[in-house]
Amino acid sequence: MDSVQIVNKLTEKGVKFTTGLTHKEIDEIEVLYNIQFPPDLKEFLTFALPISDGFVNWIDKSKENIESITDRLNWPLEGIVFDIEHNEFWMKDWGKKPSSLKDAVNIATMYYNKAPKLIPLYSHRYIPSTPFEKGNPIMSVHQSDIIYYGENLFSYFLVEFNFKDYDHIDFENIKRISFWGDIINLWDDGEE
Template sequence: MNKYEILINALKVVHVQFDQGLTDKEIEQIENTYGIQFPKSLREMYQIALPISGSFYNWRDFHENNIRNIQGMLNWPLEGVLFDIVENDFWDNNWGEKPIDLLDAKHK
């Protein structure tokens, strides 16, 4: 049993439901749609079995509302940092020169 099967079985014990794994074509479509690239380990696991219950993303649903929901969740960390830059005057000197506005901060 490989490490992914062990993880999948552990998740099944806590009632996570799974669907068949994603194909290479499905992963390519997801990555292109969201402008992301799955880490190798997540890609490998998702190709074995795809979690579909609870708060897991429904990667196979390409309806506009689902895409907007997933994109919002993917953008959440960046939006949080940008909020802190603008509202809390947060800037780490290791990032270089502090931007003058939010649009400039997005490109830094």
């Protein structure tokens, strides 16, 4: 499925679009937010920019919108920190959990900063920026409760917007993403 088909399907579901971003606008956005759109997201956003509620308004350069996008970019770390403080969350790979909250947050932040950056798409759905290739999975992120919500960008839209011809996620073929996949596996394995 390509961008034309997805935009047509999403339009049927009431999603509103405006003209896609130019390559210059994409470059400016990536610099402003210190992100890199993966190729399939970049292709989609240059074709058409979704502007309905819940979607990121990448073109709006108002102070309020820049703050909103920055908040959404920081939200995954804030959720992990919240769960460390309030819900005993800790990854075994991080070593023994320090008794000091400050030390625990510093360790988690160090690992988070090495992880692929998550780029917000819609609501609390994110796509990892790396690997820098097509087909990265979409994740639903709510604190450390992170699950796959699509094996790639286009299948995600079909699942998110309830298309009857596509109502499943092919979990067997989801690309593994470092750090984020470990958190997902933590919950899948019933560990913590």
